[in-house]
Amino acid sequence: MGERRSGTRERIQAVAVELFAEHGYDKTSLREIAERLDVTKAALYYHFNTKEDIVVSLFDDLIAGLDEIIDWAKDQPPTPETRQEIVRRYARLARERPKGMMRFIQESKTTMQELAPGEKLHGRFNTLSAMLRSPDASLTDQLRSRLALVPVSASAFMLQDADATDDERYEAGLELALELVSPRPAAAD
Amino acid sequence: MGERRSGTRERIQAVAVELFAEHGYDKTSLREIAERLDVTKAALYYHFNTKEDIVVSLFDDLIAGLDEIIDWAKDQPPTPETRQEIVRRYARLARERPKGMMRFIQESKTTMQELAPGEKLHGRFNTLSAMLRSPDASLTDQLRSRLALVPVSASAFMLQDADATDDERYEAGLELALELVSPRPAAAD
DNA sequence: GTCTATAAGGTGATAGAC
DNA sequence: GTCTATCACCTTATAGAC
Numbered sequence: 250m251g252e253r254r255s256g257t258r259e260r261i262q263a264v265a266v267e268l269f270a271e272h273g274y275d276k277t278s279l280r281e282i283a284e285r286l287d288v289t290k291a292a293l294y295y296h297f298n299t300k301e302d303i304v305v306s307l308f309d310d311l312i313a314g315l316d317e318i319i320d321w322a323k324d325q326p327p328t329p330e331t332r333q334e335i336v337r338r339y340a341r342l343a344r345e346r347p348k349g350m351m352r353f354i355q356e357s358k359t360t361m362q363e364l365a366p367g368e369k370l371h372g373r374f375n376t377l378s379a380m381l382r383s384p385d386a387s388l389t390d391q392l393r394s395r396l397a398l399v400p401v402s403a404s405a406f407m408l409q410d411a412d413a414t415d416d417e418r419y420e421a422g423l424e425l426a427l428e429l430v431s432p433r434p435a436a437a438d
Numbered sequence: 439m440g441e442r443r444s445g446t447r448e449r450i451q452a453v454a455v456e457l458f459a460e461h462g463y464d465k466t467s468l469r470e471i472a473e474r475l476d477v478t479k480a481a482l483y484y485h486f487n488t489k490e491d492i493v494v495s496l497f498d499d500l501i502a503g504l505d506e507i508i509d510w511a512k513d514q515p516p517t518p519e520t521r522q523e524i525v526r527r528y529a530r531l532a533r534e535r536p537k538g539m540m541r542f543i544q545e546s547k548t549t550m551q552e553l554a555p556g557e558k559l560h561g562r563f564n565t566l567s568a569m570l571r572s573p574d575a576s577l578t579d580q581l582r583s584r585l586a587l588v589p590v591s592a593s594a595f596m597l598q599d600a601d602a603t604d605d606e607r608y609e610a611g612l613e614l615a616l617e618l619v620s621p622r623p624a625a626a627d
Numbered sequence: 628g629t630c631t632a633t634a635a636g637g638t639g640a641t642a643g644a645c
Numbered sequence: 646g647t648c649t650a651t652c653a654c655c656t657t658a659t660a661g662a663c
Contacts, residue, residue: 255490257646273548275464278638284563290639292647300639319457359462388602388610392589395596396614399583399588407584413577423579425585433621446628467656480659481629489657 258296260286263347265303272350274304276358300362307350308366313343315373332381332430339377340401340423351402374398381430397429410428447485449475450537454492459538463493463549490553496539497555503531504562511569521570521619528566529590529612540591563587570619586618 264285268277279300297303303315318338325331343351354370355359361367382394400407402424407413413421453474457466468489472479484578486492504588507527532540543550550556577603589596593611594604602610 255646271548271631272552273462273464273546275462277550278553279640280446281636287647288646289648294640295646298640335554356545357462358545360465362500363461363465388597388600388606389613391600392597392610392614396585396589400585403585404581408577408581410576411580417577421581424578425581444628466657469656477628478630479657480631483629483658487658 257286257288257292257432261293261296262307262310266307269351269357270353273357274364275354277281285350287405303382305362305365305366308354308364308370311342311350311354312366312369312373314345315339315370319373319376319380321420322377327380327383329430329432335380336397336401336426336430337423339398340419340426343402343421352406355399355402372425393429397426400425400429441526446475446477450482450485451496451524454495455542456538457534458493459542462546463542468561476518480570485603493553494555497543497553497559500535500539500543501555501558501562503516503534504528504559505529507531508562508565508569511566516569516572516620522616524566524569525590525615525619526612528617529608532591533608533620541595544588582618586615589614589618 260283265282268281268285271277279290282303283293287291290297293303297306303350318335322331322335322336324333335384349362377398379393382390400422402422404418404425408421409419411418443611450471454466454471457470457474466483468479471492472482481547482492486495487557507524510527511520511524514523550559566587569582570586571579575583591611593607593614597607
């Protein structure tokens with residue numbers, strides 16, 4: 250689809266996701282987005298029909314990325330190695346999103362669920378989590394598999410006070426996630 | 439302070455936290471809260487000066503609970519047993535809050551941070567997390583300690599699709615949190 | 628302690644000029 | 646592709662009666 254016009258659409262997305270992550274979707278007004286871009290609200294409506302459409306366009310991109318991982322994983326054997334590779338691919342995906350994207354979806358679940366593609370995204374995360382555990386997993390293991398992707402998406406802002414570079418935060422998130430999907434030796438006490 | 443009048447204040451809090459958890463703070467209007475209680479918006483203003491005051495009253499209660507745990511823990515040796523007991527006390531605290539409270543603070547961080555006591559709450563969680571690790575912890579261990587309390591507050595809704603009772607979800611959250619703060623044996627592969 | 632009525636302001640969205 | 650001007654709506658909050 251030929252949408253190589255002036256890049257305004259992409260600039261709107263970039264500014265929007267940043268503001269959504271910082272103040273939340275509801276508290277971010279179109280006026281605020283427009284001001285930051287030095288255009289008027291009306292200009293936004295040339296590129297997106299509604300405010301919700303902005304966030305939908307953001308989610309669709311992420312959903313496509315998750316689908317790629319799911320499509321790959323469903324043909325793999327359910328081994329620890331596969332699970333670790335899922336985590337690595339997810340980490341790469343998260344890292345490639347615009348700043349604020351993962352924080353937005355992580356900290357605004359309540360908002361998300363009222364949006365149309367929020368349901369879709371939720372479903373993809375469920376699918377991915379299910380691939381990180383065996384079908385007969387205990388309740389604790391189910392919870393572990395659902396928690397496993399959190400450090401990857403959240404390390405950036407969960408460690409924001411820590412003295413570290415973005416790369417180090419990323420590595421820490423990946424390491425913890427890998428640990429959560431790897432076989433655990435008998436517990437010590 | 440003698441506030442034993444009719445319990446309307448408490449009913450407002452209970453309804454508010456439920457709606458905040460479900461739709462988010464911003465999307466929940468005072469009209470909605472009032473309707474659910476079969477009173478008018480103006481009646482709410484007799485009990486709370488502003489909408490924000492409702493959420494502040496909710497947070498203050500939780501902060502007091504966290505302070506109790508912190509006060510106890512700061513006189514204990516920094517052993518695995520102490521960390522496990524912190525987790526157990528936090529789990530008990532979370533369990534005793536009104537339904538929706540933990541989900542609200544977990545899924546509405548963006549909203550929270552703009553509210554006055556949100557900062558305070560954030561600080562208490564930081565303090566508690568610091569008590570769950572050694573001062574020279576690696577970045578991954580720092581992340582682990584920050585993640586450790588999540589399953590406790592989030593098991594109820596992270597496992598909402600699972601076939602289990604509330605008690606079982608609670609136990610699973612506690613078990614996983616305990617695992618995250620307990621010494622780990624050498625990794626297997 | 629709760630009501631009716633209303634004020635003041637921001638919001639998402641649209642029409643039509645350029 | 647962006648503008649000005651405007652609309653209808655909903656919000657938080659207040660004044661004053663009962």
